[in-house]
Amino acid sequence: MxxxxxxxxxxxxxxxxxxxxxxxxWTGAIQPxxxxxxxxxxxxxxxxxxxxxxxxxxxxVKPIEDVLDVTPVLTDELLTLGxxxxxxxxxxxxxxxxxxxxxxxRTKVKKEIILLGDVNQLPIHLQVFFHSGKKALWSDVISxxxxxxxxxxxxxxxxxxxxxxxxxEKGKKKTERYIKLSECDGLIEEIPTRAVKQxxxxxxxxxxxKPVHVQSLIKELETTRxxxxxxxxxxxxxxxxxxxxxxxxxxxxxxxxxxxQLTSQQQxxxxxxxxxxxxxxxxxxxxxxxxxxxxxEIYLQSIDKALKxxxxxxxxxxxxxxxPQMVQxxxxxxxxxxxxxxxxxxxxxxxxxxxxxxxxxVEVVVGARSAVFAPFTNVGIIIIDEExxxxxxxxxxxxxxxxxxxxxxxxxxxxxxxxGSATPSLESYARAMKEVYHLLPLTTRVNERAMPSVxxxxxxEELRSGNRSMFxxxxxxxxKERIKKGEQSVxxxxxxxYSTFVMCRDCGYVATCDHCDISxxxxxxxxxLKCHYxxxxxxxxxxxxxxxxxxxxxxGSGTQKVEEELTRVLPEARVIxxxxxxxxxxxxxxxxxxxxxxxxxxxxxGTQMIAKGLDFPxxxxxxxxxxxxxxxxxxxxxxxxxxxxxxxxxxxxxRHDLEGQVIIQSYTPDHYSxxxxxxxxxxxxxxxxxxxxxxxLYPPYVFMVLINxxxxxxxxxxxxxxxxxxxxxxxxxxxxTAVLGPVASPLARIKDRYRYQCMIKYRNEPRLLETLREIQxxxxxxxxxxxxxxxxxxxxxxxx
DNA sequence: AGCACGCCGACT
DNA sequence: GTCGGCGTGCTC
Numbered sequence: 001m002x003x004x005x006x007x008x009x010x011x012x013x014x015x016x017x018x019x020x021x022x023x024x025x026w027t028g029a030i031q032p033x034x035x036x037x038x039x040x041x042x043x044x045x046x047x048x049x050x051x052x053x054x055x056x057x058x059x060x061v062k063p064i065e066d067v068l069d070v071t072p073v074l075t076d077e078l079l080t081l082g083x084x085x086x087x088x089x090x091x092x093x094x095x096x097x098x099x100x101x102x103x104x105x106r107t108k109v110k111k112e113i114i115l116l117g118d119v120n121q122l123p124i125h126l127q128v129f130f131h132s133g134k135k136a137l138w139s140d141v142i143s144x145x146x147x148x149x150x151x152x153x154x155x156x157x158x159x160x161x162x163x164x165x166x167x168x169e170k171g172k173k174k175t176e177r178y179i180k181l182s183e184c185d186g187l188i189e190e191i192p193t194r195a196v197k198q199x200x201x202x203x204x205x206x207x208x209x210k211p212v213h214v215q216s217l218i219k220e221l222e223t224t225r226x227x228x229x230x231x232x233x234x235x236x237x238x239x240x241x242x243x244x245x246x247x248x249x250x251x252x253x254x255x256x257x258x259x260x261q262l263t264s265q266q267q268x269x270x271x272x273x274x275x276x277x278x279x280x281x282x283x284x285x286x287x288x289x290x291x292x293x294x295x296x297e298i299y300l301q302s303i304d305k306a307l308k309x310x311x312x313x314x315x316x317x318x319x320x321x322x323x324p325q326m327v328q329x330x331x332x333x334x335x336x337x338x339x340x341x342x343x344x345x346x347x348x349x350x351x352x353x354x355x356x357x358x359x360x361x362v363e364v365v366v367g368a369r370s371a372v373f374a375p376f377t378n379v380g381i382i383i384i385d386e387e388x389x390x391x392x393x394x395x396x397x398x399x400x401x402x403x404x405x406x407x408x409x410x411x412x413x414x415x416x417x418x419x420g421s422a423t424p425s426l427e428s429y430a431r432a433m434k435e436v437y438h439l440l441p442l443t444t445r446v447n448e449r450a451m452p453s454v455x456x457x458x459x460x461e462e463l464r465s466g467n468r469s470m471f472x473x474x475x476x477x478x479x480k481e482r483i484k485k486g487e488q489s490v491x492x493x494x495x496x497x498y499s500t501f502v503m504c505r506d507c508g509y510v511a512t513c514d515h516c517d518i519s520x521x522x523x524x525x526x527x528x529l530k531c532h533y534x535x536x537x538x539x540x541x542x543x544x545x546x547x548x549x550x551x552x553x554x555x556g557s558g559t560q561k562v563e564e565e566l567t568r569v570l571p572e573a574r575v576i577x578x579x580x581x582x583x584x585x586x587x588x589x590x591x592x593x594x595x596x597x598x599x600x601x602x603x604x605x606g607t608q609m610i611a612k613g614l615d616f617p618x619x620x621x622x623x624x625x626x627x628x629x630x631x632x633x634x635x636x637x638x639x640x641x642x643x644x645x646x647x648x649x650x651x652x653x654x655r656h657d658l659e660g661q662v663i664i665q666s667y668t669p670d671h672y673s674x675x676x677x678x679x680x681x682x683x684x685x686x687x688x689x690x691x692x693x694x695x696x697l698y699p700p701y702v703f704m705v706l707i708n709x710x711x712x713x714x715x716x717x718x719x720x721x722x723x724x725x726x727x728x729x730x731x732x733x734x735x736x737t738a739v740l741g742p743v744a745s746p747l748a749r750i751k752d753r754y755r756y757q758c759m760i761k762y763r764n765e766p767r768l769l770e771t772l773r774e775i776q777x778x779x780x781x782x783x784x785x786x787x788x789x790x791x792x793x794x795x796x797x798x799x800x
Numbered sequence: 801a802g803c804a805c806g807c808c809g810a811c812t
Numbered sequence: 813g814t815c816g817g818c819g820t821g822c823t824c
Binding site for chain 1: 801802803804
Binding site: 020042058 | 819820821822823824
């Protein structure tokens with residue numbers, strides 16, 4: 001029997017199936033979806049078995065060396081999905097499969113040198129490596145002295161040493177020690193009567209009837225490890241290791257919740273979903289529900305229905321809003337049937353949660369983007385909450401969108417997909433309009449609360465009337481009022497750091513990164529300038545690098561500066577600041593939020609991350625300091641993002657009994673993306689924005705591909721870019737497809753690499769993937785050996 | 801990605 | 813005449 005294997009070598013030349021013979025002992029045991037160790041050239045590496053066939057067309061087929069799994073880690077469905085994904089994203093099949101397994105299961109290959117003879121036969125300077133044993137790490141021996149390589153090759157030839165490859169998993173299963181009574185319990189009488197503790201342990205074990213966790217027993221009976229070892233030695237009890245899961249939520253209690261009575265609108269909306277579940281058919285729903293309209297309850301009851309018919313559910317949530325509060329809602333309804341997957345977990349914790357899914361110990365998984373690959377075999381529903389969030393698109397290879405993967409799986413399992421949002425992406429809403437998706441509108445809030453009133457303050461007016469601070473008169477007054485009434489406020493700023501850039505007032509010089517074409521950001525805590533792209537950091541200069549003037553100052557304002565300013569104008573206010581800098585440490589996010597929830601602060605000041613999920617009854621005021629900060633970035637989705645963000649943010653106010661107020665400060669208050677937030681008119685925004693997209697030829701009217709070319713030499717980048725563009729123009733349908741560029745990327749240089757890009761806009765281009773593959777193929781050699789990088793992004797969200 | 805093979809310049 | 817530089821091509 002022959003196994004078709006994808007080997008663990010991410011390169012275009014190896015991105016195909018390799019044939020290996022299945023040794024007779026493993027016939028039937030090795031199945032598609034398992035990981036194996038195979039010889040590859042002179043070394044040993046990991047591979048995924050994709051298929052099993054009778055024969056091979058190859059004459060020299062090596063046997064499989066080892067099997068890493070007892071049961072397949074990739075289901076048949078995931079194997080097919082991986083193939084499709086690598087096609088659609090132009091990435092290696094290997095990379096697609098690696099997405100689907102937790103990082104802990106990815107293997108690394110260790111190269112070891114084994115001593116076969118006696119230590120004294122070795123040259124003296126090599127002996128040191130073998131003093132503690134017969135094994136030494138190749139990397140240790142070589143890193144000391146490069147010339148050792150030659151010597152070792154000779155010693156291997158002489159038969160004194162051997163080089164061996166060892167494939168190891170990165171993560172380990174966690175085990176704990178357990179004890180139980182041994183079979184021969186007649187011996188118990190032999191324990192001396194004065195050995196009280198020993199007798200106590202035995203009777204405890206007799207009573208419990210099942211194995212007992214050693215650590216807990218020691219604690220409970222106030223005994224010691226030594227005593228247990230004694231009993232083991234006497235043969236009265238047996239000690240063994242039992243695999244346990246690392247529980248990231250250990251000790252957290254969840255209050256059980258029961259399904260809520262649905263409003264008539266909710267009932268209307270859930271009907272078609274339940275119907276699809278009964279029919280066992282596939283349909284993508286777009287659940288468009290204003291903030292507070294009870295989307296989550298719809299999710300919960302739909303999932304419940306799926307589970308009751310013996311199926312599983314996947315819930316995707318943007319990383320940023322995957323907070324304990326969110327998890328609690330699912331755990332509260334479905335208890336221990338829920339696994340959680342997100343980046344806050346350690347590698348080991350993710351590994352454990354993932355294995356619960358594989359072993360079917362859970363029925364629901366709640367997680368960020370990659371949870372869409374959960375290895376369930378009987379998926380009944382997939383939910384994507386906050387559907388418009390751009391974090392569902394992975395920016396690294398494979399550049400996939402979780403929505404596309406979800407729909408693929410929905411078709412495979414013939415089950416419904418729910419995309420939920422208060423502000424759907426234009427793409428999804430347009431599809432709903434064309435009835436590709438089934439639109440489910442929820443227009444009212446569950447508790448009948450009105451949407452918060454939104455006021456837009458024209459900051460130009462403020463400036464004209466002499467207010468040069470970053471807070472408008474209106475906002476400042478409202479903040480003061482809340483503090484007086486003991487209510488809470490949220491201030492939102494879409495920037496981090498202290499100030500955006502540093503400029504010389506005399507000559508206009510702006511401090512920029514030496515390695516990237518980007519201005520440096522001032523960070524007050526370290527009193528330094530940082531590059532947000534390459535991490536480069538330098539001291540804040542005392543004088544201008546260009547003219548020597550000392551009038552060098554910060555411009556723009558970040559969260560740190562706002563915080564300072566805030567304590568100046570409102571000294572009585574207690575402020576909590578939340579941005580990447582204050583939440584970097586694990587758990588600090590939750591800490592800050594719960595502190596705010598307990599009312600330990602009056603104002604929560606933060607970036608993007610506070611726009612979501614925040615749900616505290618005492619928040620009655622939301623202020624947006626600079627609504628247009630996002631509007632002017634060169635991205636065709638900037639208006640869409642602005643509207644979505646403003647809507648999200650305003651949804652934070654007045655969610656409960658108290659009425660909410662929203663104040664948006666803007667320098668372009670008449671722009672439709674800001675203006676329409678006042679009336680919360682998603683529909684109107686959609687229509688206006690669609691007109692813009694239509695005239696400028698942007699998605700959803702066309703599809704886009706972004707090709708980014710980078711190299712340390714500018715001339716090289718330009719010639720390659722031009723070659724690519726002329727090739728595309730030659731190959732693609734000239735009448736309906738536009739090839740734009742090449743132009744310098746918005747970030748023309750990052751980490752000393754020049755960057756150019758070109759764009760394709762198309763409606764229907766059957767030869768597209770094929771043509772793009774040819775480009776990849778054509779530059780493989782240069783990419784492999786040289787400094788060239790060509791990145792292709794289908795349906796891009798990032799244009800830097 | 802590694803690793804071997806092979807071809808060319810610099811040196812004992 | 814050999815050592816070692818790295819361009820080229822292969823890995824079932």
